[in-house]
């Protein structure tokens with residue numbers, strides 16, 4: 001094979017540029033229509049430097065907000081010390097802090113919430129949460145720590161932080177968990193306090209996919225958290241999903257189903273039950289509940 005440099009493909013570059021413009025236009029339209037809030041867009045830009053949000057010019061971003069004409073955008077940029085042409089993803093640390101301060105005034109109509117998604121084993125919590133992750137990037141997801149071994153395909157730091165028993169003990173002792181529990185009498189799981197608090201402070205709601213014991217602990221320490229219970233269409237379907245997933249042996253499946261009976265009996269403790277017959281529909285219902293909760297009670301002081 002030759003080592004000669006591959007000549008650029010102008011047609012492919014042109015197509016990519018058109019696609020990128022389209023993606024930025026979609027973000028602006030979402031801001032204009034109110035489908036996405038300005039805080040969500042800014043945080044996404046800062047967390048994902050290659051995203052369309054990051055490539056959006058600040059002037060276009062601010063200009064997409066209701067009530068922000070060119071003169072107002074110009075004044076805003078001058079007051080925040082942002083030069084013309086600057087992209088959202090290119091803002092420095094100080095500029096980001098100033099933008100966050102401004103957003104706190106401009107978007108006071110939404111309050112970030114802690115959302116618990118619980119439900120029996122294999123009901124589809126992970127599948128629904130993954131759908132939310134892919135289609136509704138404004139909602140953040142907590143990555144739990146666990147002492148269980150990773151399954152094939154699971155990535156440390158993405159699906160879970162896989163830790164030893166000793167590390168888990170240390171994290172408990174140092175108060176690093178917002179809640180933690182031994183689940184199915186097998187392994188320990190815990191929600192990291194600092195990353196969840198950081199996301200809330202940045203104005204994003206955070207979804208916790210945790211068990212019933214964890215849900216109860218969250219309700220104690222965050223009385224304004226929203227607790228959603230994901231239920232199966234039927235018991236038989238739940239068993240089919242657990243067996244079909246094929247990640248547990250017979251003995252562990254039996255343990256999980258025993259926990260599932262207890263969890264199904266606890267639905268009344270939750271703010272809402274969502275039946276997972278169809279993944280996309282269940283995910284949309286979860287997001288709908290989150291948006292409603294963010295918009296509710298904004299005048300009420302946080303009880304946290």
Ligand SMILES: Nc1ncnc2c1ncn2[C@@H]1O[C@H](COP(=O)(O)OP(=O)(O)OP(=O)(O)O)[C@@H](O)[C@H]1O
Nearest residue numbers: 120121122123124125126127241245276277278279
């Ligand atoms: N609506 C659905 N219809 C059919 N199958 C589904 C649906 N939702 C999820 N599943 C399937 O059910 C199985 C279990 O899903 P998943 O692993 O997401 O459950 P879970 O609630 O996160 O389980 P656990 O609590 O044990 O971790 C998977 O094989 C998944 O593909």
Ligand SMILES: Nc1nc2c(ncn2[C@@H]2O[C@H](COP(=O)(O)O)[C@@H](O)[C@H]2O)c(=O)[nH]1
Nearest residue numbers: 144180181183189190191209210211213214
């Ligand atoms: N209390 C908590 N429960 C958690 C947390 N992370 C996950 N879980 C729950 O554990 C079971 C089993 O999960 P699996 O990945 O081993 O199948 C499931 O119900 C999860 O929701 C957590 O941080 N705290």
